[in-house]
Amino acid sequence: xxxxxxxxxxxxxxxxxxxxxxxxxxxxxxxxxxxxxxxxxxxxxxxxxxxxxxxxxxxxxxxxxxxxxxxxxxxxxxxxxxxxxxxxxxxxxxxxxxxxxxxxxxxxxxxxxxxxxxxxxxxxxxxxxxxxxxxxxxxxxxxxxxxxxxxxxxxxxxxxxxxxxxxxxxxxxxxxxxxxxxxxxxxxxxx
Amino acid sequence: xxxxxxxxxxxxxxxxxxxxxxxxxxxxxxxxxxxxxxxxxxxxxxxxxxxxxxxxxxxxxxxxxxxxxxxxxxxxxxxxxxxxxxxxxxxxxxxxxxxxxxxxxxxxxxxxxxxxxxxxxxxxx
Numbered sequence: 529x530x531x532x533x534x535x536x537x538x539x540x541x542x543x544x545x546x547x548x549x550x551x552x553x554x555x556x557x558x559x560x561x562x563x564x565x566x567x568x569x570x571x572x573x574x575x576x577x578x579x580x581x582x583x584x585x586x587x588x589x590x591x592x593x594x595x596x597x598x599x600x601x602x603x604x605x606x607x608x609x610x611x612x613x614x615x616x617x618x619x620x621x622x623x624x625x626x627x628x629x630x631x632x633x634x635x636x637x638x639x640x641x642x643x644x645x646x647x648x649x650x651x652x653x654x655x656x657x658x659x660x661x662x663x664x665x666x667x668x669x670x671x672x673x674x675x676x677x678x679x680x681x682x683x684x685x686x687x688x689x690x691x692x693x694x695x696x697x698x699x700x701x702x703x704x705x706x707x708x709x710x711x712x713x714x715x716x717x718x719x
Numbered sequence: 720x721x722x723x724x725x726x727x728x729x730x731x732x733x734x735x736x737x738x739x740x741x742x743x744x745x746x747x748x749x750x751x752x753x754x755x756x757x758x759x760x761x762x763x764x765x766x767x768x769x770x771x772x773x774x775x776x777x778x779x780x781x782x783x784x785x786x787x788x789x790x791x792x793x794x795x796x797x798x799x800x801x802x803x804x805x806x807x808x809x810x811x812x813x814x815x816x817x818x819x820x821x822x823x824x825x826x827x828x829x830x831x832x833x834x835x836x837x838x839x840x841x842x843x844x
Binding site for chain 1: 726727728729732733734736737739740741742744745746747748750751752754756758759760762763766767768769795844
């Protein structure tokens with residue numbers, strides 16, 4: 529059986545089914561949406577445990593709003609990314625933690641490693657650099673370049689104009705490129 | 720002569736980092752899935768598990784909201800009961816009575832389903 533037997537069904541339709549007591553719909557939505565929420569929350573918070581808590585809370589809010597959801601007015605994912613960002617902002621205000629908890633050691637330079645180690649090193653270095661960005665730049669860069677969303681949807685999530693999204697991502701990328709240039713060799717790029 | 724190191728990463732190098740971050744994104748644990756589904760069950764059981772699926776599969780949010788506001792089906796029954804009592808003692812107009820009962824039981828019932836026939840309560844026809 530497919531991991532998500534309802535993969536052809538839209539998020540809206542699954543939410544409506546859940547609101548009418550279809551347990552399988554809740555399972556499909558969780559399988560589909562939890563990884564995206566968790567990934568985004570982790571990049572905003574830098575802490576896996578906190579990101580899991582945020583994911584659970586964001587989904588709980590989705591379950592509660594299900595009976596009142598109006599299909600076609602907003603995308604479920606847009607709404608969820610916005611809720612996730614708000615939950616992360618609240619947590620960051622309460623506890624100013626390092627954003628670096630999960631960053632593993634960079635692999636030593638030996639046989640410039642295996643691609644998996646290299647990918648881990650690059651992801652970890654990027655997480656460190658993302659953590660140093662202003663929160664709004666971090667959110668915009670993560671949504672645009674890692675989650676792969678379009679600028680209009682990011683504008684809706686962040687409640688700003690498309691031009692403002694472009695400005696945030698451009699400034700964020702410039703800062704990342706500058707910060708990470710010093711580690712070019714560690715990251716497997718030509719010096 | 721060696722060239723000085725670049726002061727920034729190139730666009731392609733930055734893209735490689737973004738791709739690595741996407742590939743290495745954390746996956747939800749089994750415990751997280753379990754907690755999220757438990758929440759879904761609890762919310763459904765508390766708020767809207769007993770709602771029938773209408774034709775076409777779309778929700779009737781106004782009905783769900785009224786039912787939740789009144790505390791579920793028991794609250795809806797209470798509303799119908801209160802309307803019946805109100806009609807009997809004269810504090811609820813027949814129009815209000817039928818609106819309330821139709822909300823709960825549907826439109827199939829008429830006045831004769833709720834009131835005793837007039838001769839039984841001692842009136843002449």
